[in-house]
Amino acid sequence: MPRKGMRSLCFSPRTPSFSVSRHFMSPSRTSLSSTPRRRFTESMIEQTIDAAATIIMKWDAETSAYARVTSLFYESKREAMQFIRSVNELQKTMHLLVSEQDSRSEKLIQAQNLMQIAMKRLQKEFYQILSMNRAHLDPESVSAQSSRTSTRSSTSDFEDDGSRDDEIRTAGNSISEVEEVSSMAMSDLKLIADCMIASGYAKECMHIYKIIRKSIIDEGIYKLGIEKISSSQVNKMEWDVLDLKIKNWLEAVKISTRTLFTGERILCDQVFASSDSIKESCFTEISKEGATLLFGFPELVAKTKKSPPEKMFRVLDMYTAISGDWQEIQTIFSFESTSAVRLQALNSLVRLSESVLSLLMDFESTIQKDSSKALIPGGGLHPLTIYSVNYLTLLADYSNILTDIISDWPPPAKSSLPASFFYSPDSEESPAPAISVRIAWLILVLLCKLDGKAKRYKDVSLSYLFLANNLQHVISRVRTSNLQYLLGEEWITKHEAKVRQFAANYERLAWGHVFASLPENPTVSMTPGEAKECFRKFNSSFEDAYRKQSSCIVPDSKLRDDIKVSIGRKLVTVYREFYNTHKSTVGDERSARLFVRFSPENVGNYLSELFFATVSSGSSSMSSSTSSHHRRHKRSPLRM
Structure with a gap:
């Protein structure tokens, strides 16, 4: 003015x-x-x-x-x-x-x-x-x-x-x-x-103070980007626009709570220290409108019908901002006449928590309703696995907030999960945190969905490799995130055993006929004809297995090495004994070149080339170029 x-x-x-x-x-x-x-x-x-x-x-x-x-x-x-x-x-x-x-x-x-x-x-x-x-x-x-x-x-x-x-x-x-x-x-x-x-003359003094100081607070709120907006306007916004407003609000609420309203409350308390009623009247009239506007925005966001994946984490960020400053909010707006501000902040927390629960149910529903039928080449990682685990990993970073929000939410049926998910390892009387139970349940829903997708592979061995790859990815992300503290070492150990079981099943089905082509006792005495037939069977079965498995992928380096070491230990070791014992049995050098197509070193080298491929957009595909090791052996008897 x-x-x-x-x-x-x-x-x-x-x-x-x-x-x-x-x-x-x-x-x-x-x-x-x-x-x-x-x-x-x-x-x-x-x-x-x-x-x-x-x-x-x-x-x-x-x-x-x-x-x-x-x-x-x-x-x-x-x-x-x-x-x-x-x-x-x-x-x-x-x-x-x-x-x-x-x-x-x-x-x-x-x-x-x-x-x-x-x-x-x-x-x-x-x-x-x-x-x-x-x-x-x-x-x-x-x-x-x-x-x-x-x-x-x-x-x-x-x-x-x-x-x-x-x-x-x-x-x-x-x-x-x-x-x-x-x-x-x-x-x-x-x-x-x-x-x-x-x-x-208190009335005249208050009148001057309220006019000037309210203009400062209103200007501060405006500069922080907080504006009056309706629920219908929020619903009409594109998510990118709303997301930007949420980010702006997160910064604004921090400044407003810790500086703008705190400073104004201090100034009111100092200037009108002689009268509690006057300081309350001044602070309320100056700050109530701006503060109600500020703390009302999260409620509008929580009610919006838009539910992109990012919304969950923006909602959690806003919940964290208000709950983290709740003590300051109560202190700043402690007057009875500012109870509407406290109530608005509390209402926003309630609406945000309801939104979190709804979004968690939407996430579970998204997993269960995934209808993608395309098979992942090479048994690699499914996009649903990558998306779901990324989502859960981010959720784990909000575990403290989520514990407060879902503490009263009914857990999944106990028959759906092992008892260890509902009780801590130390005491059968002590329930595990609700967030731990909920995360374990969501992963179980994911694994069940992946199990159904694995059945679509005609090659059963590839279905087991698919399960091993996807479960290994889940475990790896659990170990390198806060999920490890929510699920615990027992959960990790049990699921690592499942990965080993899936890998063993893959190995048995994909390479079993190669193992069977060699005699149980590789050093047993054989006639030249028997030795030639044995080498011929091995050559054929190994070439066939290699051709099929060369398109497979194991993205996790540890799992990849474990599978290759296991196959190599059973195959290369036995083949080397057989090779050293019976190479000379087949006849002269010309006969050996004709029937003995692989040396033990060749077998080991070909195995070392397996399971490499590029990973793009959550799916696996073979690289257009072979590995450098394969280029060094391009004159291989395998014509691939």
């Missing part, structure tokens, strides 16, 4: 605040203590009124051009203290005159006129200090030096200008210039507020 408009609003001589009956005739509005009245002599009353008149009239903007363009508190702190002291003495004198003399007495009328002039001056000073120190009274500066301000703002003894200057110089050694100016402005505002409240 322009200064001229503010002055006309606050300083009109026709305002009903300037009446004796309003401020001095009602005993309930007096600030006199209950100590026995002291009867002033006529000369003492006159002396008090004359002393007050001297300094009050000097600063009467209606009669003095100097007073119109000069600030009392900026011009001379000593004189400002004298002005405040004179007004307080005048106030006491007026109460005595009202209680002991006719209300129409000449001295009382003179004192009343002086008080009206003094209050106009203090209103002007109050307005000027608030207006000219907007930068120094910003919430960040106030909250940064509130503890210092509280110790420096006690000026009820009205120390002289010299002692205040000494205090400023001493404090200046430890605080910044901005904090120093802020602290001094708060001190001056408190002096004026105390004086006006004691003189019965």
Whole structure:
């Protein structure tokens, strides 16, 4: 508001605040203590009124051009203290005159006129200090030096200008210039507020304070990007736009809670320390609208019908932001008149928690309803596995928040999960955290879905490799994320055993006929014809197995090495003994070249090339180029 408009609003001589009956005739509005009245002599009353008149009239903007363009508190702190002291003495004198003399007495009328002039001056000073120190009274500066301000703002003894200057110089050694100016402005505002409240002009003081400070809070909220928005507007937004607004809100709520509203609450408490009701009224009117707007946004997001995967984590971020600052919110908005702010923040938490539960059910439903029928080449990782485990890994990072949210949510049927998921290993009486049970259940739902997809492979060995690969991926992500703390080592150990079982089944079905082509005792005596037939069977079965399995993939390096080592131990070792024993049995060198197509080293080298392929977009495919090792053996007897 322009200064001229503010002055006309606050300083009109026709305002009903300037009446004796309003401020001095009602005993309930007096600030006199209950100590026995002291009867002033006529000369003492006159002396008090004359002393007050001297300094009050000097600063009467209606009669003095100097007073119109000069600030009392900026011009001379000593004189400002004298002005405040004179007004307080005048106030006491007026109460005595009202209680002991006719209300129409000449001295009382003179004192009343002086008080009206003094209050106009203090209103002007109050307005000027608030207006000219907007930068120094910003919430960040106030909250940064509130503890210092509280110790420096006690000026009820009205120390002289010299002692205040000494205090400023001493404090200046430890605080910044901005904090120093802020602290001094708060001190001056408190002096004026105390004086006006004691003189019965609290309403005028509050009016100026609310107008200026509310504009600062509203401007701060606006600059933080918080705007009034309806539920229908949120529903119409594209997710990218809404996501940007959520990110902005997360930053805004942090600044608002820890700086904007904290600083304003501190300033209100400091300036109006003499009246609990006034500080509550001012802070409520200044902050309630902006704070309700701020804490109402998460509720709108929680209610929106859009449910992309990212929504879960944005909702959890907002829940974390409010719950993490809940103690501060309760402290800042502790007044009864600001209960609506606390209620709005609480409502947002409830709506956000409901949204989390709904999104978890949607996630489970997404797994169960996945209808993709395409077989993953080479038995690699299914996109559903990658998506689901990524989702669960991120969820695990919010385990503390999720524990609070789903603590009362009914767990899955116990028949669906082993007892170990419902009770901790240490005690059968101690239930496992609800989040652990829920995560275990979701992984079980995923594994059941993958089991159904594995059955679509015509090659049964490939179905087992598919299960081994996907379960191994789940375990690997569990081990390298917070999921390991939720599921525990027992869960990991049990599922690692399942991976080994799947791998063994793959090995038996894919390579069993190669193992069977060699004699149980590789060193048993054979005729040349038997040896040739045995080599022929091995050549054929190995070439066939290699051709089929060369398109397989095992993305996990450890699982890949484990499978190859297991196959190599059973195949290469036996074949080497057979090769060394019977190579010469088949006949001369020409016959050996004809029937003995693989050396043990060849077999080992070909096995080492298995299970490599590129992984793209969650599926597996063979690389268009062979490995460098294969290029080194491009003259292999396997014509592939």
